[in-house]
Amino acid sequence: MKVTIDAARCQGHGRCFNLAPDVFGFDELGNGVVLVASPPDDRAERLARLAQVNCPEHAIDIEE
Amino acid sequence: MENPPVTDFATDWDHTDPAWVHDPYPIWDDLRQRCPVAHTDRYGGAWFPATHAGVSAVAQDTEHFTSRTVVLGNGRPLEDAPPAPIGVAPPITSDPPFHTIARRLILPAFAPGPVRALEPRVRELCRRLLDDLGDATEFDAATQYAQFIPPGVIVRMLGFPEADEDVFRDFIHVVLEGVNHPVEERIEEFAPIEAYITAQIEDHRAHPRDDLTSYLLGVEVGGQPLAPEHVFGTIILVLIAGIDTTWSAIGSALWHLASHPDDLARLREDPDLMPIAVEEFLRFYAPVTMARLVKRDVEFLGCPMREDDWVLLGFPAANRDPEVFPDADRFVIDRLENRHLAFGLGIHRCAGSNLARMEMRVALEEFLARFPRVELVDPEAVTWSQGQVRGPRRLPVRVVPA
Numbered sequence: 001m002k003v004t005i006d007a008a009r010c011q012g013h014g015r016c017f018n019l020a021p022d023v024f025g026f027d028e029l030g031n032g033v034v035l036v037a038s039p040p041d042d043r044a045e046r047l048a049r050l051a052q053v054n055c056p057e058h059a060i061d062i063e064e
Numbered sequence: 065m066e067n068p069p070v071t072d073f074a075t076d077w078d079h080t081d082p083a084w085v086h087d088p089y090p091i092w093d094d095l096r097q098r099c100p101v102a103h104t105d106r107y108g109g110a111w112f113p114a115t116h117a118g119v120s121a122v123a124q125d126t127e128h129f130t131s132r133t134v135v136l137g138n139g140r141p142l143e144d145a146p147p148a149p150i151g152v153a154p155p156i157t158s159d160p161p162f163h164t165i166a167r168r169l170i171l172p173a174f175a176p177g178p179v180r181a182l183e184p185r186v187r188e189l190c191r192r193l194l195d196d197l198g199d200a201t202e203f204d205a206a207t208q209y210a211q212f213i214p215p216g217v218i219v220r221m222l223g224f225p226e227a228d229e230d231v232f233r234d235f236i237h238v239v240l241e242g243v244n245h246p247v248e249e250r251i252e253e254f255a256p257i258e259a260y261i262t263a264q265i266e267d268h269r270a271h272p273r274d275d276l277t278s279y280l281l282g283v284e285v286g287g288q289p290l291a292p293e294h295v296f297g298t299i300i301l302v303l304i305a306g307i308d309t310t311w312s313a314i315g316s317a318l319w320h321l322a323s324h325p326d327d328l329a330r331l332r333e334d335p336d337l338m339p340i341a342v343e344e345f346l347r348f349y350a351p352v353t354m355a356r357l358v359k360r361d362v363e364f365l366g367c368p369m370r371e372d373d374w375v376l377l378g379f380p381a382a383n384r385d386p387e388v389f390p391d392a393d394r395f396v397i398d399r400l401e402n403r404h405l406a407f408g409l410g411i412h413r414c415a416g417s418n419l420a421r422m423e424m425r426v427a428l429e430e431f432l433a434r435f436p437r438v439e440l441v442d443p444e445a446v447t448w449s450q451g452q453v454r455g456p457r458r459l460p461v462r463v464v465p466a
Binding site (some may be wrong): 011012013014015017018026028029030050053054055056057 | 168171172174175176339343400401402403404405407409410411413417418421
C-alpha cells in the first residue's frame with residue numbers, strides 16, 4: 001500500500017490524522033501530511049482506508 | 065417581526081419560517097426529490113441547493129460565488145463595507161487571493177497542537193459548570209451548560225475579560241438570529257458590539273499580552289501590520305463563529321442523548337466510541353449553514369442565477385442526502401464512513417473545526433461522567449434557534465436515577 005495526500009485538495013479537515021494517527025500527521029496550519037506512506041500492518045492499512053473514505057475533499061490517494 | 069408564511073418551499077422558501085426552524089429535515093427531503101435547487105424571491109432573490117452535490121459545487125466554486133457576505137439577510141453588503149476580496153470579517157468574508165493570506169494568519173492558532181493544549185482548561189470549565197448545578201434533578205442543558213462552554217474558551221483565546229462572557233451571547237444572538245430585521249435596525253443593533261470590541265482592541269494595543277488579539281495586532285504581512293478593520297473583522301469572526309456554533313453542536317448532541325436512551329447507554333458503556341459518535345452528531349445535527357452571493361449572472365446547477373442573488377449553502381441538508389449516506393435520516397452512532405460537510409468544504413472549511421471537535425468531545429464526556437442517565441422533561445418544551453446556526457435554545461432535562 002502507498003498512501004499520498006494531494007496538498008492542493010487538502011483543506012485541513014483533520015479526519016485523517018484523527019482516524020489514523022499512525023499514518024497521518026499535520027503541519028503547522030493543521031493540514032494533513034503522510035507520516036508513513038506504507039502502513040506496516042493490517043490495522044494501519046485498514047485505518048488508512050477509513051481515513052480515505054472520510055476525507056471530505058477526496059484528497060487521499062491509496063495505491064494497493 | 066415575522067415574514068409572511070411560506071406556502072411552497074420550492075418556490076418561496078424562507079429559512080426563518082417556523083416550519084423550517086422547528087423541523088427542516090422533511091422540507092429538505094421534499095426539495096431534494098422535487099427540485100433539487102429551491103428558489104425564493106425573498107431577501108432580494110435566493111437559491112437553496114438541497115443535495116450534497118449541489119452544496120459541494122457551490123462551496124468549491126469561488127469564481128462564480130463570493131463570500132463577501134455569508135449571513136443571508138434583507139440587505140446586500142453596504143457600500144462603505146470593505147469590498148471583496150477582503151470583506152468585513154476576514155477570512156470568512158474574503159475571496160482569493162486575499163483569503164489565502166488572511167487564513168494562513170489564523171490557522172496556526174487553531175491547529176491540533178494549540179487545541180490540545182486548551183483541552184485541560186475546557187475540561188475544568190465543564191466540571192465547574194456541572195458543579196454549579198449542584199444536586200439539581202432538573203435543569204436546562206442548553207442554557208445552564210452547553211451555552212457557557214464555547215464563550216469560556218473563545219474569551220480566553222482572545223484575552224477578553226472573562227466576566228464579559230454573557231455580553232457575547234447577546235451580541236451573537238443579534239447578529240445571527242435577527243436576519244429578518246430591516247437593515248437600518250441591524251446597523252443599530254450592531255453598534256454596542258462594535259464599541260465593545262474597539263475598546264478591547266485599544267486595551268490590547270496599549271498593553272500587549274500573549275493572546276490572539278495581541279497576535280493580530282502584532283503580526284505583519286509583507287512588512288505591514290494588518291489594517292485596523294482586518295483585526296476588528298477577524299475578532300468578530302472568532303467570536304461569532306466560535307460561540308453560537310459549538311454551543312449548538314453540544315446542545316444538539318445532548319438533546320439526542322436525552323431523547324435516545326439506547327445511544328446514551330452505548331456511549332456510557334463504550335466511551336472509546338466518542339470520537340466516531342461526535343462525527344455522527346456533526347453529520348446529523350450539523351449546526352451551520354453559510355451563504356454566498358452570485359458574482360455575475362450565471363447558469364449554475366441548471367438555474368438562471370443573477371448577480372447578487374444569494375445562495376444558501378445548507379451543509380445540514382447535504383448531510384442528509386441519501387445519495388451519499390446510506391440510511392441518511394437514521395442516526396447511526398458508530399457510522400464509520402461519514403464524509404459529512406458539517407464544517408463546510410473547500411477553502412472556507414471551518415478554521416475552528418479542531419477546537420469545535422475537542423469542545424464537543426470533552427463537554428459530552430464530562431456531562432456523561434456526571435449524569436450517566438438523563439431524559440427530556442418535556443419534548444414540546446425544547447425550542448430551536450432561527451437563522452443559519454441551528455441548535456436547541458431551551459433544553460430542560462431530568463436526571464434519571466440509575
